[in-house]
Amino acid sequence: MVHEETDTTTGTKERFSRSGFILAAIGSSVGLGNMWKFPYITGLYGGAAFFLLFTICLLFIGLPVLMAEMTIGRGGRGSPAIALVRLSGQRLWGGFGVLSIAGAFFIMSFYAVVAGWTMHYAVLSFGGVIHEGVDVAATFNNFIGGFLPVLWQFIVMVVTGWIVIRGASGIEKFNKVLIPALVLILLFLMVRVLMLPGAGTGVEFFLKPDFSKLSNESVLVALGHAFFSLSLGMGTMMTYGAYVDREQSLGGATLAVGGGDLLYALLAGLIIFPTTFAYGIEPGQGPGLAFVALPAAFSAMPVGWLFGGLFFLLLAIAALTSCVSLLEVPIAYAIDRWGWGRNKATIVTCSLCFLVGIPSAISVGGAAQGLHWGSRSFFDWTDFIASNIILPLGGLVVTIFVGYVWKNAAKEAGLTAGWFMLWLFILRYVAPILIVLVFLHTSGIIKI
Template identity: 65%
Template sequence: MNQFKGEKSLLSEKKERFSSSGFIFAAIGSSVGLGNMWKFPYITGENGGAAFFLLFIVCLVLIGLPVLLAELAIGRSGRGSAATSFIRAGGGKGWKAAGILQVVAPFLILSFYIIVAGWTLNYAVIAFNGQLFSTSDYAGQFGSFVSGYMPIVWQGAAMLITAGVVILGVSGGIEKFNKVLIPGLVVLLIVLMIRAVTLPGAGEGVSFFLKPDFSVLTAESALVALGHAFFSLSLGMGILLTYGSYVDKRQSLGSAALAIGAGDLVYAFIAGLIIFPTTFSFGIAPDQGPSLIFIALPAAFSAMPFGSFFGGLFFILLAIAALTSAVSLLEVPVSFAMERWNWSRQRAVWILSLICFLLGIPSAMSLGMFPELTFGGKALFDWMDFITSNIMLPLGGLLITIFAGYFWKGAAEAAGLQARWFRVWLFMLRYVAPVLVFLVLLHTSGILTF
């Protein structure tokens, strides 16, 4: 036992570290992804707009932040990879499977997430060169794109950029990457928001997003909002466990959790003020699902003055958001490989990036090139999304709440909260979050329907 403690101490000394500000930027980068710019607008449109947005805020604050703090605290206490964080933080060997889940989930997510990241890179290029707006058949254009081999080329480009950042390390790569791109992201968001809210007829879209009608909410809306709070904060996927292991012990985790949650919320707010004024201004229904971004919005940009410029900015924004999250997703299995097999960072990055790229090719092909890669009415891409987002992530989040709420004896010290706030945090983790997250798991897996 003493030998293990010594090894753990030595590992902690050698562990890479974020600076305080670098950690905040990196964590916000992991949460500021395609979820808030691609998924958040269409699920908000499908669930009535402003009332759903307020429900999302409530879920993020009351459930998302307590679980986020738990993940960071477990990661910092364990000082290991996501796979060993539970055990190193004081859990028994029975928690090994929970740790492995936190490594497998982000790796599988990255295999299809990087495909969509590649789409955004492609659309940024063809928006700026005018090719995107050379036709009015945007559905046909998108269908033709995903049916060819070019998505795999762009998938490879996105994977190379991601690997290039992660291979530079925690402070030299991930931290610097996010410190540059996250402020840049804010500038692009503000420029596009100003353009959107000044469009003719944009006021109707602003009202839809900010003037709530609570009569449109359903029980399903509540579970969707809670599920998205988890997804947008990158909970249950090992990222915050891994990033927590890189946080200095002097960093206030409570303040960090608030900053990360605020960053995620501000990003969702501005994204809504871009999407909804634009869609309402051009008579586009805001509930078109995933096609809203790649089919409906290009039609809107083509109709506005300087549409190529603003369309290009929009897809650059999407690409930046996608890549900051992809970097976080890759770091989780890289950290595991370095710890488990004593690989160098370079070896871990290149091997895992190649495997992830190859694993993603069938998913990319299933959307058009080889439609026969369909099972039970779902393309392989959709199955990967369903299994990870709807089952593995809620299950991972549920295990986090159970461990921190009931099994972790060092929770009080690791969280660093004042006694009053610790009691509130523990109450949420024990009696509120597990119940609600379990309901989300039942709903997203299709067991609980309305």
């Protein structure tokens, strides 16, 4: 049940129930990256050794920053730009908040494109179009070479807008249905692929650590992935935090979200690696893994149309739960900043995001594939700027704000004195340094 008591400080009426908030936050952290980026970096940096490193980074750096974002959101009762100004009393911080809002907007613009790919492939798989003997590489190239990606991008925007236009209530109901469905599909697919001949080799690769592959670079890669997988630096957790009741434990919610993210990464690995090893597929292919290599593998299985369809349905659900949280960030800002009604804010934001995303949709093999600057397409540049520049800067702002600027963070967080001092120490002295290193590494300024 969604509560709608008016907050005495700001008058906002949006509220999640306790379980609804946790599921919404988990839905935001569950995304496509764990299905194609995570297998690649895990294999490259030592299998289980990297997964252990990723877990450590998530627990000791990711979760403290996650809790900081939630605390700012609940304390300021508004979108990132509004909350930061309310808590600091200084307009300068509003500019930093707008940066994270812009990051969410631009990530949504190209994320909707890939989400559309997953929906299209779910339809193809369930319809039996992708079957043994079909040239799956040609199928994918023909698809992205036309204008169908724009149509599917439009469908994603409409579906996401239809959910978000209902506010916290719509987001909560959506996640209460889709997150359990996601878990069931994950478990079903995991059991199926573990039965494949040769699957044990993939499990061993994923769960047997190779510490010789760990390096300084692997630490930054693990931290960067933990940061991205928790949806940090893009304002989503601040926005969702604004819809949390004062009685809810932010520490407990943070642990629940971190646990959900780790479980998803683990199950994803237990699906991807057994499948790739069973069929001799290289797991480090990025999007090519999901849309070319794995469809070929599923098509070779008995009743492959079902398992392939479920796999892409899984990806579509993961994409949509992230799309909902991304779109809510600029919508909440429009409502707070200009006093728009939710209907107007949703329609205008969806329309703008769709238009901005069209060049991304047609620059990956489509009509604008020649639209390159340097070695990157429009799609790649949007991804690079939002993910590797705006997100780390947004995370850095959060650590500095809670660590040095906001004096009432302890009261809002609800931590005991000992836990608060540890949390503050990480936010002041550990997280900022590591975030700067991640920023310098992912932006290509330094190489380690």
